[in-house]
Amino acid sequence: MMNKGHRSNLGGLGELARRAWSRSLRFRAGVVIVVVMVAVAILGPFIAPYPSDGWGAVPPKAAERAGKPPGPEFLLGTDHLGRDVLSRILVGAWLALAQSLAVISIGLALGLLLGICAAYYRQAIEATINYIAEVFLALPAVILALALRMVLGQGIHVVIGSLLLTWWPWYARVAYVYARSIAEMEYITLAKLAGVPGRRILVRHIAANVLPPVLVQAITDVGSVLLEAAAINFLGLGLPPDAPDWGIIVQNGFKYVISMPWISLFPGLFILLTALGFSMLGDSLREELDPKMRRRWRLWF
C-alpha cells in the first residue's frame, strides 16, 4: 500500500523548484538552457559580433560576404545576403522569447481567469466560456494567423494574436478541469459555511490550488509556442521577412539548404534547444507535482 501520509507537498513553486533541482538532472539541464537563453536574449544585441547584420541589415559589399561557411571570421557562417548567422541568431533571441512568453503569460492569465470562473460560477457562465473555448481550441493557429494577416496586415501582432487565440482556451480548459475537481473539495464547503467571501474562496482556495499545475503546464508549453511562432513566421504570416526571428532565418535559408545548410541549421538548432529546455523544465516540475508521472516514465525506458 502506498503511503497516504507521504503525499507530495504543494508548498509553492519555489519549494517545488528547489526539490526538482536537488533531484532531477533534467530540471538542472533545463534551468541551464533557459538561463542561457534568457541571458542571450538580454545580451544578444550587445554581444553579437555584427549587430547590424543581426537586425537584418544587408552589409555593404554583400556579394563578397555572402554564403561563407562557418569559420573563424563568421562563427556560424553567413547567409545568402552576407549577414552573419550568429549575429542574426543572437539578436533574434529576445524576439523568440518575447513572442512565446507574451503568448504564454497573457494566455495563461486569461485562461486561468475564465477557466476558474467557469468552474466556480457554473451554469450559464460555465456553458458560455466552455463553448467559446471549444471553438477556439478547434482552430489551428496557422489558419488564424492567415486570417489575421488578411485583416490586420503583417506584424508581430499576427503571431501573438493568433497564438493567443489558440492558447488561452487550452489554459482555460486545464484550469477549468482542475478548478472543477477542487470545487468539489470539502474545504470549499467549509469556507462557504464559515462565511468566507466568494472572492477570497476563488483566490485563496481555488486559484491557489489551480495555479501550480497550470503554471507548470505553461512552462512546458513555452517550447511548443516557440515552435508554433517559428512556424507562423516561417510561413511569412507574421513578422516582416528581414526580422531576426529564428523561424524567418530558417525560412530564408531554406532555399539554400543544399548549398548553404548552415543558414537554416543553426537557428533551427536554437529553436530546438530552447523548446527542449522549457519542456525539460516543465516536465521535471510536473514530476515533482505528481510523482506518479515519473514512475511511468521510468517504466517506459
Add this chain to the structure above:
Amino acid sequence: MVLAVKSEGLKIGYLDEQDNVLWAVKGVNLEVSEGEIYCIVGESGSGKSTVALAISGILPPHAVTEGELYVYGNLVIRGESRSYEKIRGRLVTYIPQSPGTGLNPYLTLGDQFYHVLKSLRGSTRKEAKAEAKKYLEMAGLDPASTLDRYPHELSGGMQQRAAIALALSTGARVLVADEPTSSLDAHLRLQIANLLLRLREEVKLTVIFITHDLLLASRVGDRVAVMYAGSLAEVGKLREVLLKPLHPYTSMLVDVIPTLGVKKQLKCYSGEPPRPGSNDEGCPFFDRCPYRFSKCAAEKPRLSLAEGDRYVACWLYGNRE
C-alpha cells in the same frame, strides 16, 4: 499437510523518487495451510495489502523484493526475481477492495465469465455459461437474473459476490481478499463473511483475508496474523489471540475497538503508526507501548513461539528462538 502459502524472510519495498527503497514489508514468515481462512489484520501502512499483492502476483513493477515466497510449493518470489506465470489467475486470485474495480464495466457478467474461461481453458460460450451458473449460485446469486446484467446494474454486495464467483471460476485454490467488505454496509459484510465460510467448507478454498476490522476477522478467521509497521506482531488461532492478546499492540487493538452493546471505556493510546522508511532499530511499537523497557529500544524483537502455537514478536515473552 500442504502449505498453501509460505514465506520466509519476505521483504517488499517500493522505490521512491530518489530510488531509495522504502520497505513496506520487513521480513515476514507466513505459513497458511490449505483450506484455512487466514486473516491478516493491521492498520494502514502496516504492509498487509502489500503482502496480499505479493501473494496474488500483482506487485507493481517498481516494487523491490527479498526473501522467498511459495504458493502451493511453487517458488514465486526468490530474492529480486518474481515469476507468477503458473499461478497467477490459476492457483491464486485476487478480490480488490471496491467491488466494481474487479469487474469489467463494459461486459455483462456472462461475457466476463466467457472471456476468463476461454483464455484459461478454451471454453465455448455454452460451457462458460454452465460454469458461470454454477459459480454464481455458489456465490449466492441467481444466475438467471444476473448473467445478462452489467456490473453497474448490480448493488455493491452483489458486485462483490459476482467478483468472488468470477474469481472462483478460474479454479483458483487460494483467494486473496483485500478488505473485501470495507466499502459495504454492515449487514452485507456479514453476508460476504458467511459466503467465504461456506466456500471454505464446500470447495476447500484457502482464503487470505486482509482487513483492519478485528471484529469481522473474528467471525471468519481460523488464524490471524497481526501486522504492525511491516512486521508480524503476533500470529495464532484467532479466538485465542482476541480473547487473550499477548502482544501489547494486539491488546491495544482489542481495547480500542468499540463493541456494540458493551460500553466499556475506550482506552486512549497516544501516537500513530510509524511512517514507512522511519527508524528501523528496536521494536516498531516502542513509542506507543505502555510496557516498553530498555531492550525494546535497542533491538528489534523477532517472531517466536510464546505458548501453544502462538507466535509473538515482543521482548516481554523472552523472544526465545
Add this chain to the structure above:
Amino acid sequence: MRKGPLLAAIGAVAAISIALLLYIWYLQPTQRAPALKVVVYSYLDVITGIDPSIEDDTGIVVLGSVYEPLLYYDPVRGEHIPALAESWESNEDGTVWTFRLRRGVIFHDGTPFTAEAVKLSIERARDIYRETGRGSGYIWDSVEEIEIVDDYTVRFKLAYPQRVDMLASAIYAGYIFSPSALEKAGVEDPLDPNLERWFNAGNEAGSGPYLIEFYSPESEVRLRKFEKWWGWTVVNNPDAPDVVIIRIRTDPLDQYNGLLAGEIDIASSVPRANLGDLKARGFQIINVSVFHNYILQLNCRRYPTNVTAFRLAVMHAIPWGELVDVALQGFGRLGAGVLPYNFPGYDGNLRYTYDLDLARKYLEKSGVKLPVKVEFVYQADYEENAAFAQLLKSRLADLGIDVELKPMAWTAVKEAGKEVWSSPENAPHLIINDWWPTLPSPYDYLYGLFHSESTEWNWAGYSNPVFDELISAAYEAEGRDYGEAMRLYRLAQKMVYEEGAGISLWEEIRPFVVSSRVEVPEKALNPLYIYVIFFQHVKVRG
C-alpha cells in the same frame, strides 16, 4: 482443433491474395501498352487561364503548345518563322497586309483550318480588348478590317501603318482557334463571356502539336501529342514526347526535390543555389536569356515617392554593382532603362550609379523630411525579389529611409499595384513588376508599364502626356519608318529614366534544368516566348 476453421480461412485468403498478386505481376508486362514517352515539366506559378484571345499571363505555358499563331519571331536572328501562314506581304506604306495560309492544317477536333478561323480569332482578341480592356488585344488596335480573300488568303486593312508580321508573332492575342469552339460552347457571339468560361474550363480548339487531355490549373495540366499536326513531318522528331505533364510546383525547392526523385524532367525554377549540386548529379542546365525583366516601379502618386528627386535618390541608393550577384547568384544581366537586352530599342546607357553621396544630394533637393517610411511590395515566392528587397532596405536605411517590406502572393501584388490608380495612398511606394513582351516592339513595354491608360500594369501611376504622345507616334511610325520609330522610343524611355518612375533591375537568365533522359535542343526555347517549351522539338530517350 477449435481454431481449425479460422486458420483455414486465413490460409485460404492469404493463398488467394498471393496467387492474385502473382497473376497481376505476371500479366503486367504483356498487358502494358508500348511505353509512352512522357515528359514532366514543372512550372512555378498557377495557370491563370487558357482563353487564347484573352489570356496574357501564365497560361502561355499551355497555349504555346496547344495553339499556333500565324508566325513566330526569332528575336536573336531577327527573322520570322512561318507557322500557320506560309508567306506574307504588305503594301508600300504598311497599311495592307496579305497572308497566305498553310493548307492541310486541321484543328484538334478535326475541323479544317481556313481564313475564317484567322478572322474570328484576331477580331475576337481585338474586340474583347476594345470592349473590356482585358487581354493583349490592343496590339490589333490598328486593324480595321480582316478580309477573307479566299479560304487560304486573308488581308489585313489597317487604320495606320503597322508591322502586322510583328503583331502576328506576338506571344499573346495571336493564337488561332477553330470556329467550331463557338458551337461547342453554345454561343453565337464570339464575345460572349460563356466562350471564355468554356475555354477556362479546360477546353481548347487549337491546331498545335499537343492537345489538352487534363486541365487542373492549380496543380497539373496534361497534354497529349496531336498525331495529325501538320508539322510533324517538318520537325522530323520521332523522339517527341507522347505525353507532356505540366506540373505546378510553386516552391522552387519542390522542383529541386522533384528532379532528384525523378518525378520531374524539366524544371524552370529550381533555387539557383542548388544548380551546382544538380550539375554535379548529371543534370543538364540550359541558361536561356529570356525577355523577362524585373522592373522596379515607384509610386508617382503618393508622398514621398511622388517627388522626382526622392525617386532619384532611391535609384542611386541601389547597389547596382552587386545586385545580380546577390539577388540572382549571378544568373542574370543587369538591367538598363526599361527594355531588355537584345530587344528592339534597348539602350544600355540608361543606368543609374550606386552613389550614396549623390543620393543624399537628391534627398536634400527633394525636401523630404527624414526619417521617412516607405512601403515595398514584392512577390514573396521569388527569392531574387526577397533578396533585393532586403538589400534595398539596408541601403535606404543608410540614407535614413525606413522601408517596410511587404512580401505578397502574386495576385495580391497585382491588386496592390493596380491600386495606384484607384487609391494611391494605399498603394505601395515601391513595387516590383515583372514583364515579358507580348509582341516584339518597345511599345509593348512602354505602353504596358508606363502609359497613363494602362491602369492594369502601370503600377508607378506614371502619367505623362508627352510620353504617351511619343510612344503612340513611335508605334504608328513602326510600319512606315522603323528607324524613326526606334528613335522616338529611346526618347520616351529616357524620360522615364530621368524621372525615376521605374527601372529594369535585371533580366533573367533562366536556368532550365533538364534530366539526362530528355534532350531540349536550342530551337525548343525562344527568349520571346518565355517559359514555353516547344515540345515538338524535345527528344525523349529510353
Add this chain to the structure above:
Amino acid sequence: MWRAGSTVTASSKPVIELKNVTAGYYTAEGFKTLKKVFKPAITKIDLKVNDGERLAIIGESGSGKTTLLRVILGLLPPLRGDVVVLGEQIYRVPARLRWRITRQIGYVPQDPAKSLNPRLRVAEVMAEPLARTDLSEKEKAERIRDALRIVQLHESILDYYPSQLSGGMMQRVLIARAIVHDPEILLLDEPTSALDVSIQAQIINLLCSIHEKLELAMVTVTHDLPVAQYLADQAVILYRGTIVEKGPMEEIIAHPRSEHARLLVTSYLSGLNGLDRINRAEGVSAGIKRETQR
C-alpha cells in the same frame, strides 16, 4: 470521555428543527426531452435536536444521510418542509447571508484529506471561521490557542501545511477549526471512518470531552453503530430516506423495533459471544500485566 446516557442536562431549547422535510435532486431523464425529474433522497423527515443534546443520525449508504446533512447546512433547499436552525428558517435567509447562521455550526467533514486546503497553513485554516467576527487579532489568537489545547495539539502545528500532518492530526485540526468560534452545534460527518482504529479511539474520546466542556449540541452522522453509541445518547435511524426509528441510543441497541434497525444491530454483534466480550473487556490488560510482573 465516556459519559452515561442519563446525564442529559441541557434545557430543551431546539437548535435544529426539521418539519416534514422532503429533499432530493433533479436528474435529467429521457434522451429527447431532457426532462428534469425530481428524485427525492429524503422524504417527510421530522427531526429535532435540542441544545446540549448528542444525537446520532445512523444510516447505511443510500439512506439519505448526506442529503439530510446538506439540508441542515443550508446547502440544499428542500422541496418542501421547514428547516429551522438556531431559531431561524434557514432557507428564508438569502443564500448570500446564510453564512451568518451556518457559521454557528461547527462542521467536521468526512475525509480530512479533502477538507484541508493544501495551500493554506493550519493557522490560516483555523482563522477562517473567525474572519467575519469583530474579535481583535489578539482575541483571535487566543481562541485558536484554546481550540488547539482542547484537541491536544501543540501550537507549533500552526505553521504546518496539511501535507505535513498525519490523518489523525488533520482530523484534530478540523475539529479545532469547528469549535474555534464557539459554535452552538457540532456537526460530525463520519468523524472516524477515514481513520485507523487506534486513532479512532482517540478521536471518539476527544469528541466526548469536547461535548462535555463546551456543552453544545452534537450531531453525528454515521453508518457505524458501535461508534455512534459512544458519540450519542439519542439516535435516529434512517432507511431509504425516511426515519424508521428514533429514541435513546441504548434503547435502540437493546430493543430495536423496526426491522431495519434490528438487521443493523444484529450485523454488528460480534461472532464472539457476549460473555467473551465482557471477559475480554475486563481481563485483557490483566494478562499483559501478569506477564510483566513475572
